[in-house]
Amino acid sequence: MDDYMKEVEGKRVHDPFGSKNMPILPSRRCVYETGAIIVGAGPSGLATAACLKEKGVPSLILERANCIASLWQLKTYDRLRLHLPKQFCELPLMPFPPNYPTYPSKQQFLTYLESYSDHFGLHPVFNTTVVSAEFDHCCGFWRVKSLGLKLEETEYACQWLVVAAGENAEEVVPQFEGMEGFGGPILHTSLYKTGEIFRGKRVLVVGCGNSGMEVCLDLCDYSARPSLVVREAVHVLPQEMLGRSTFGLSMWLLKWFPVCLVDHILLLLSHFVLGDTAKLGLNRPNLGPIQLKTDTGKTPVLDVGTLKKIRSGDIKVFPAIKRLRNQAAEFVDGRIEGFDSIILATGYKSNVPTWLKETNMFSKKDGFPCQPFPNGWKGENGLYAVGFSKRGLLGASIDSRKIAEDIKLRWKAEGTSFMAFSRAPS
Missing domain, CATH: 3.50.50.60 (FAD/NAD(P)-binding domain)
Known part of the structure; x- marks a missing residue:
């Protein structure tokens, strides 16, 4: 498999496209993710990653901020509490602690999210801003380009892309x-x-x-x-x-x-x-x-x-x-x-139209899926959306389960060959 390996910035990374289809520049690091790439480490992104992991499907979370749930951690007022009872706001596979009040405080919710991330072993890649994502019909992969804090470029390739950037991405x-x-x-x-x-x-x-x-x-x-x-x-x-x-x-x-x-x-x-x-x-x-x-x-x-x-x-x-x-x-x-x-x-508003290219799944006008809930979670070519149902955490919980189940079925049908390809020893 050495023909499919490239040396980039001192790291050996997989090139599923071949040198003819995807030339690798010295200034760009290329990474192939065998599972799904999730854009956004808010509650929706975490829920999807946990559901995928529970079904044996790997994922990589890309997050532009330096923490999970950045909207809650960095952009909310101190007195904020969940407006709905906790049973309608818990993420899949892990309820709130029984000693939490009916309407958990902001800090209690953040503690819950940190525990959730630790429990499922989720490790988002922070300070990574996705600037474009485009499906390559020739190769059959999503190309996801990102910039780090020092404007270093990374191009990710994946079969499945989950948009979890949220309804509240920009003020x-x-x-x-x-x-x-x-x-x-x-x-x-x-x-x-x-x-x-x-x-x-x-x-x-x-x-x-x-x-x-x-x-x-x-x-x-x-x-x-x-x-x-x-x-x-x-x-x-x-x-x-x-x-x-x-x-x-x-x-x-x-x-x-x-x-x-x-x-x-x-x-x-x-x-x-x-x-x-x-x-x-x-x-x-x-x-x-x-x-x-x-x-x-x-x-x-x-x-x-x-x-x-x-x-x-x-x-x-x-x-x-x-x-x-x-x-x-x-x-x-x-x-x-x-x-x-x-x-x-x-x-706030969605920012999806600024970086997701050439897709009919999201409206260019408001950045929401064109199909309303409960049909807006799945697009074409392995594209998914979570956290855009306009139904808060309950909607995100429902959609994250659907996404994980759908990807699992495709993973079983297609993933074995791709996994063997991308992780073969050099």
Whole structure:
């Protein structure tokens, strides 16, 4: 097999393409992975790697950050807890510790993920940014090119590519007229940790999803004066109803009733618990919360105490911003209010279209699979997606199991010959 080996940067690596098809440059290291390559070491990527390992299929995780679950570790606020009960958020093959509370804290979740990674012996390659991935139809392999911290290039080759970069890869930062002249700090929630530095400050939080609502509540705890921009209609539901989590109750009701009826029940119970949210400036969409989630992926807000602060006047509610002024904002209803700082709770987006080449699996517009859940996990030529179901960790758990089972079947049918080829002694 010496004909299939190359000496690159002092390392012997496999060249499954042959020198004619894949010339190896001195500045590029080439690695052939006999199993799957997984792009992203978040919960979805870890879950897929664990499921593959449990089925005897090797994998390699490539991660651009220096840690697992970088969104959770580096870009979330301190008070964050899981919004859903732990049984809906655990990864495959390993439940949460029994002593964990119903809604684990950020640190508890990170500890769980570290234990999960250690338990399954997962060792991601950190500080490795995938800049392109393209299927080579001539050779029948995926070519995955990456850059390290010192811009060193590595080209990986594999039969199966799992996109686990996630729905939340890049911050969404909207632009407003007059933004450059605001005169105060404007930061995305990815940079927000606590309200400590905002004590006594007038803070405008843009975005009324779960993050925006919780950041407002956190600011109140630190004696700041927050205001909330509600740009569009939003469903706010209590975190629990009838002694059960709202999500768990919804899942149970959906076993027996159609979506439209379950939505009607949820809204009736929500009105009983929370009152008319429209009176607080939070108008509800025409579609019910579950139907809206199914059709658009927009998640209802689960209230953890923010509405109480809005009712008391501790948090003001404003419509969309028309323009920013010096230390002030003008809103579309004509009101002008002074602010010291602005926090953008405007969410994240997928970055898949920037590096995944020539595939019809992902939309170029939003970077999500073109086929909605539960059919968006598998593409062509050994391409898979996990963590794009718009159903959080539960969706990732479901898809990671499907992916592992599918690759295992192909591994048994095809993998033996490739494994023998790529790992033959020199």
